[in-house]
Amino acid sequence: MxxxxxxxxxxxxxxxxxxxxxxxxxxxxxxxxxxxxxxxxxxxxxxxxxxRVPVIWMHGLECTCCSESFIRSAHPLVKDAVLSMISLDYDDTIMAAAGHQAEAILEETRAKHKGQYILAVEGNPPLNEGGMFCIDGGKPFVEKLKMMAEDAMAIIAWGACASWGCVQAAKPNPTQATPIDKVITNKPIIKVPGCPRSPK
Known part of the structure; x- marks a missing residue:
């Protein structure tokens, strides 16, 4: 199974x-x-x-402090959350696969669980210069975010960067870092702000 x-x-x-x-x-x-x-x-x-609900966890412009906080959680332990409560199918920060293998896992998860997965997003997409300030898997993060959001049942904006923009969106904001809800407008989005976000 x-x-x-x-x-x-x-x-x-x-x-x-x-x-x-x-x-x-x-x-x-x-x-x-x-x-x-x-x-x-x-x-x-x-x-x-x-x-269990499949989860795809993506990273845009951020410092990874939310992931660092999550993997050091004591209640629940991250192993219990990942191995018992959810099915964390993709998170390029903590998964063993990288490069083409990681991209294949992402596409396989998207195809297999279309409309049934939760998309957790840490960080935000930059919109200036066609999104070229944040490249993920050879594509602008904003493109990848839109593609994965299309088939998600819901989105979690995890941390201050994803929820409000945080430091990356501070003036003068040369990258045009943008909160998730300003880019994805057709899906339910749960904002879980904090810097770092408490994993409890």
């Missing part, structure tokens, strides 16, 4: 979590979200039957 087709429940069972603990987790989740009494069983059903 591929990583993205595994359910959250099958992963935690393999790690030795009991069914009782799983249902306790679902009840606590429902309670903390202020949901009704039937929500715990709905959460349990979703975690037992729905595959």
């Amino acid at each position: 591929g990583a993205a087709t595994e359910t959250f429940y099958s992963v935690i069972r393999r790690q030795g979590i009991t069914r009782r603990s799983f249902h306790k987790f679902c009840s606590l989740t429902a309670t903390s979200l202020g949901l009704g009494p039937l929500a715990a069983s709905r959460i349990a059903n979703a975690l037992e039957t729905k595959p």
Whole structure:
């Protein structure tokens, strides 16, 4: 079974979590979200039957402090988040593959999970000079961002750079660094600002 087709429940069972603990987790989740009494069983059903969500994590103009913060997280540990909660299929900062292999993984993930993946974006695209101030895989980052956003179900603007522009967008902004929501306007975008963003 591929990583993205595994359910959250099958992963935690393999790690030795009991069914009782799983249902306790679902009840606590429902309670903390202020949901009704039937929500715990709905959460349990979703975690037992729905595959983990594939995530593509891209990097534009940034200093990588958000990724650095994420990989040093203690609650949850990054290994638990990446191996149990989500299916992080592409992140060129922490993945072993590079170059053509990384690009192939990105394209394969996009094709296989069209309309089903979350696109997490750290950093922002520069628009001046046709985007030539940030090249990723031989293409301007802004082009790659638009291409990957087209097939994403939702986008997370991770950190201040992606959410608001941050230092790169400070005046006089010669690169025309631009927040994600000003470039991608046809998809739901969740802004998670911070510099660095707390991974908790």
